[in-house]
Amino acid sequence: KFASERFGWTSYHTYEEYNEYLRTLVDRYPNTVTLLQGGTSYEGRQILGVRVSFSSSNLNRGVFLESLIHAREWITGAVTTYVLNELLTSTDPAVRRIAENHDWYVFPVFNPDGYVFTHTSNRMWRKTRVPYSGSCFGADPNRNWGHYWNSGGSSALPCSETYRGPRAFSEPSTRTMSEFITSISHRLVAYLSFHSYSQLLLIPYGYTAAYLDNYNVTYPLGLRAAQSLASRYGTQYTVGNIVEAIYVASGGSMDWVKGTYGTEIAYTYELRDTGRFGFILPAEQIIPTAVETLDSLVTILQYFQ
């Protein structure tokens, strides 16, 4: 059987299953898919990803997909791997165009220690698993990046769900992934970070409400993306900068990528739903969530056509 059939998107997968899936893609599409170790977690797990490139010259514009930086947001890794599978297998001309005109960097499990912990011990775990004082574990890996780190919306308390860590990049997972992103930053034109839940399409930054950089481009483009997402099943997304749409949150990965490298297109998705199931989104919603999300990605990447 093909890797994608064995894997499937009718149930949620473990960290090991995601890794095995990535490895089978490399076996099946050796000329297109390259396995990458982006980083390493505190407990020594590999943070694996793939590059998908249909160009032999390797000069396509790079698009980065990040998911499961927050461990309990299971739908996010399911959606990014569904999109990855579509990039490789879809016959829809619009999907083929975005697949083949970009080099894709897809890292399904950014926080492997936390994700494993949601399978073994506590389904609602969010953070890393680095031991801190007071017998509390973990920093919030989306408050730990070094662009305006500790500039609001993060906690100094190790037991808090939004603990920023003792310093920027204190967490091995965020530090090593930031180094990997630096190594490919000159190729990246888009950075897309996937969270759940709330149905939002968020624009930088999380540390300030100011409309910085190319907000005048990304806001209208975000509105069009939300429209195409809704046109599939009617799922409504709100578009806006992080501070306006939810709250101040400094130290996020997207803020760091956009703020450090000026990556033209940077969005954070808060996927389904709006709270009925929250983080425990039923597996029957994986495929519809992924399909509508892919519609919006097609619209976003039309920006580069």
Ligand code: PAY
């Ligand atoms: O950069 O995505 C961002 C900041 C906003 C998210 C965050 O707090 O990191 C929003 C929350 C998230 O996905 O982690 C929203 C969910 C519902 C939560 O846990 O509060």
Ligand code: ZN
């Ligand atoms: Zn999150």
